[in-house]
Amino acid sequence: MSVAPHEAVSAAIAAARKGGRTALVGFLTAGFPRRERFRDDLAAVAAAADVVEVGVPFSDPMADGTTIQRASFAALANGVTLPWILGEVAAVTATGGAPILLMSYLNPLLAYGLERLPRAAAAAGIAGFIVPDLPFEERAELKAALDREGLALVQMVTPVTPRERLERLCADARGFVYAVTMTGTTGKAAAVPDDVLAYMDRVRAAARVPVCAGFGIRSREQVDRFAGHVDGVVVGSALVEVLERGEDPRAFLASLR
Amino acid sequence: MTSASGAAATAAASVPDRRGRFGPFGGRYVPETLVAALDRLQAGIDRYLASEDFQAEFRSELATWVGRPTALTHALTLSRRWGADVWLKREDLAHTGAHKINNAIGQTLLAKRLGAKRIIAETGAGQHGVASAAAAARVGLPCTVYMGAVDVERQAPNVGRMKLLGATVVPVTSGDATLRVAIDEALRDWVADPEGTYYSIGSAVGPHPYPYLVRELQSVIGREARAQMLERTGALPDAAFACVGGGSNAIGLFHPFLEDAGVRLVGIEAGGRGQGLGDNAASLTYGTPGVLQGSYTLILQDEHGQVRETHSVSAGLDYSGVGPEHAYLLRTGRVAYEAASDAEALDALVECARYEGILPAIETAHAFAGARRYAASHPGARILIGCSGRGDKDMPILQRTVLEGLA
Ligand SMILES: Cc1ncc(COP(=O)(O)O)c(C=O)c1O
Numbered sequence: 001m002s003v004a005p006h007e008a009v010s011a012a013i014a015a016a017r018k019g020g021r022t023a024l025v026g027f028l029t030a031g032f033p034r035r036e037r038f039r040d041d042l043a044a045v046a047a048a049a050d051v052v053e054v055g056v057p058f059s060d061p062m063a064d065g066t067t068i069q070r071a072s073f074a075a076l077a078n079g080v081t082l083p084w085i086l087g088e089v090a091a092v093t094a095t096g097g098a099p100i101l102l103m104s105y106l107n108p109l110l111a112y113g114l115e116r117l118p119r120a121a122a123a124a125g126i127a128g129f130i131v132p133d134l135p136f137e138e139r140a141e142l143k144a145a146l147d148r149e150g151l152a153l154v155q156m157v158t159p160v161t162p163r164e165r166l167e168r169l170c171a172d173a174r175g176f177v178y179a180v181t182m183t184g185t186t187g188k189a190a191a192v193p194d195d196v197l198a199y200m201d202r203v204r205a206a207a208r209v210p211v212c213a214g215f216g217i218r219s220r221e222q223v224d225r226f227a228g229h230v231d232g233v234v235v236g237s238a239l240v241e242v243l244e245r246g247e248d249p250r251a252f253l254a255s256l257r
Numbered sequence: 258m259t260s261a262s263g264a265a266a267t268a269a270a271s272v273p274d275r276r277g278r279f280g281p282f283g284g285r286y287v288p289e290t291l292v293a294a295l296d297r298l299q300a301g302i303d304r305y306l307a308s309e310d311f312q313a314e315f316r317s318e319l320a321t322w323v324g325r326p327t328a329l330t331h332a333l334t335l336s337r338r339w340g341a342d343v344w345l346k347r348e349d350l351a352h353t354g355a356h357k358i359n360n361a362i363g364q365t366l367l368a369k370r371l372g373a374k375r376i377i378a379e380t381g382a383g384q385h386g387v388a389s390a391a392a393a394a395r396v397g398l399p400c401t402v403y404m405g406a407v408d409v410e411r412q413a414p415n416v417g418r419m420k421l422l423g424a425t426v427v428p429v430t431s432g433d434a435t436l437r438v439a440i441d442e443a444l445r446d447w448v449a450d451p452e453g454t455y456y457s458i459g460s461a462v463g464p465h466p467y468p469y470l471v472r473e474l475q476s477v478i479g480r481e482a483r484a485q486m487l488e489r490t491g492a493l494p495d496a497a498f499a500c501v502g503g504g505s506n507a508i509g510l511f512h513p514f515l516e517d518a519g520v521r522l523v524g525i526e527a528g529g530r531g532q533g534l535g536d537n538a539a540s541l542t543y544g545t546p547g548v549l550q551g552s553y554t555l556i557l558q559d560e561h562g563q564v565r566e567t568h569s570v571s572a573g574l575d576y577s578g579v580g581p582e583h584a585y586l587l588r589t590g591r592v593a594y595e596a597a598s599d600a601e602a603l604d605a606l607v608e609c610a611r612y613e614g615i616l617p618a619i620e621t622a623h624a625f626a627g628a629r630r631y632a633a634s635h636p637g638a639r640i641l642i643g644c645s646g647r648g649d650k651d652m653p654i655l656q657r658t659v660l661e662g663l664a
Contacts, residue, residue: 065445
């Protein structure tokens with residue numbers, strides 16, 4: 001293996017920066033709004049974004065606001081499961097496109113089995129994981145498993161993460177550091193006051209991999225505000241809503257550039 | 258006492274470890290936003306919980322506002338009917354009508370010391386909601402209670418009580434609209450304001466340090482009951498029974514007895530209408546290990562790790578998970594867990610009301626059903642039942658079920 005999957009994630013973000021852009025990380029919930037359209041939706045997002053996050057639906061999405069909750073429950077009702085997602089993602093990664101991460105709460109991963117998960121994910125062309133309910137102190141087992149395949153376990157930090165902890169969390173982050181823009185769940189439009197930019201600058205100073213801001217990013221104005229303070233932005237609920245309305249995700253992502 | 262069970266009992270008394278582990282169970286599975294808040298809570302517990310000043314205020318509130326110690330009642334007619342010697346620890350006599358108040362006032366006093374600006378809570382049966390609303394009013398903090406929309410309807414009397422006590426009640430309509438989604442929604446509220454808001458969780462569940470904190474605050478039940486049994490009967494009970502939803506009244510009753518290896522401890526879960534996934538809320542009896550709402554414990558889930566909806570006639574037991582210490586006590590074998598069905602619980606409720614003049618909560622009635630089963634195979638046994646709460650709140654359901662039959 002020449003480039004480890006986690007390095008491919010960092011590199012995709014760095015490439016956008018080299019091109020003078022803030023990288024776009026696009027999030028979509030697997031199998032929402034329609035299970036049979038997921039491959040096409042994923043391919044479209046993977047063609048337009050620099051990195052893709054595929055949301056594994058979960059029955060108790062405690063870090064998510066109303067949009068991703070709705071998408072998760074609908075996807076579960078559509079019969080979406082992790083094994084199905086791995087198969088769909090594999091079909092899309094086979095043809096290239098942006099690196100793909102899975103965003104999943106811990107329990108579906110435990111049910112799949114931490115022993116066999118990294119191999120199966122790597123085989124599907126997945127570059128890493130984001131696990132919103134797995135704090136640094138509890139991550140050792142999953143981290144060790146993913147390391148074996150060179151997969152990223154993306155670390156989140158927040159505005160209320162104490163300074164010394166923030167440095168520890170950033171120090172050995174892989175892929176990118178996910179800097180949550182605010183205290184709150186996903187979806188609500190985030191204001192971008194100066195102190196949020198100062199916090200992003202602090203994260204960037206501590207991190208050795210790119211930093212992406214996420215939660216509540218919906219508009220070109222927000223992306224412009226963050227420019228120069230982060231390497232990329234994560235667009236989640238807004239993109240899910242675009243897909244839900246049946247609009248073209250490529251056009252929406254292009255409008256943020 | 259065999260040496261094996263003695264060792265299990267001693268080990269059980271010394272958990273959790275610093276990371277909140279009860280053997281493999283417990284831990285802290287939360288978004289990063291809440292980690293600092295949980296660290297502050299832990300620091301607050303270390304600083305205040307054992308302090309003379311906190312304990313004095315807590316004891317004084319328990320004695321003069323909650324009405325502790327609660328009575329130990331000799332259930333004379335049940336004893337005769339069951340061929341056993343039956344004693345009831347009367348948490349139904351505590352202020353607001355259930356054991357929940359012990360925890361609610363304790364956490365609210367702690368929240369005040371931590372500088373919290375508001376209290377949030379979830380509730381199933383409404384008992385923790387009422388207790389939290391009352392405690393917040395007493396201490397002078399605003400309170401918001403999240404409650405599944407189904408529970409708002411089936412526990413309507415408690416919704417009105419919460420409002421009178423000054424709380425804001427927020428119905429939650431997602432999922433099966435019961436306790437689990439109420440906890441999800443409370444967690445989301447807390448994530449939005451981890452520094453100003455104190456989340457007063459209502460059972461021995463959730464991320465570390467909550468299962469420990471709730472156990473410590475509820476253990477007053479077992480300490481009192483143990484001393485009262487010794488004083489009244491000169492001996493410890495042969496067996497003690499408590500219902501298990503999240504497990505707070507059960508751990509409160511059991512914990513002070515863990516090292517008494519001769520006392521059989523039995524938790525009774527909601528067996529609902531059967532053994533199938535979705536037909537009950539018996540996570541210890543039918544569940545598998547997984548992470549739900551901050552803790553690694555036994556949960557009712559499908560093969561893909563999706564947490565399943567539950568069924569129980571009792572709102573307070575209608576939950577897909579259980580406190581991690583119970584998962585641990587099941588694994589060590591120190592506590593046995595069984596399920597009692599909706600029908601058994603309602604039957605036991607009617608019997609207790611009719612023959613002891615006590616209308617227990619439907620949650621509580623599950624413990625009576627389990628105890629009655631035990632008595633049938635252990636004639637003459639001395640049995641302690643945790644009478645966790647009163648049944649006034651259940652009148653809408655009782656009207657639709659047993660009262661229909663009596664009409
Ligand atoms: C009277 C009563 N008993 C028991 C319970 C179950 O909770 P736990 O298992 O935490 O004691 C409830 C919960 O609402 C309750 O109201």
